[in-house]
Amino acid sequence: MYTGYNTLNMALVVPESGQVVACEIDDEYVNIAKPFFKEAGVEDKINVRLQMCIKTLDELIAAGEAGTYDFVFIDADKRNYDRYYEKSLELVRQGGIIAIDNVLWSGKVVDPAPDDLTSQALDKLNKKLHTDQRIDLSMLTVGDGLTLAIKR
């Protein structure tokens, strides 16, 4: 979530009945974001979970919400992206979209250094998605690289 810029954007466009689940581990950012959610009149549409996001994803699955989400945006700690991707794939419905940010990592994924575990993890995930038959894939070369994975 960070300071909530994209959480707020999503909450502004989902219908009144929609919900945005926002994952963050740092309460400083949550405290910055929440007044803006209120000011924009969308605080009731945003469910902030202040804990490790893998725990939140597991809780959503345990609550029977697999296959019910339209969209997931993955933009937290890069080395765990593959774990978040697998959980997100469970959570989205057929035709649902998983967006993954920073997949080019300033170009370092092309030839990751031996000690650069982040670039290695992103490179590995990019290659995995390329042949993943569970999704249709588009990698947008905008910004730092944005992958769109659409669940089949």
Ligand SMILES: C[S@@+](CC[C@H](N)C(=O)[O-])C[C@H]1O[C@@H](n2cnc3c(N)ncnc32)[C@H](O)[C@@H]1O
């Ligand atoms: C790049 S920022 C997110 C920006 C946000 N997607 C946006 O566009 O407005 C990444 C955030 O993920 C949080 N984060 C990192 N690891 C996390 C984890 N394991 N669980 C939950 N949040 C995490 C960081 O504290 C940081 O605020």
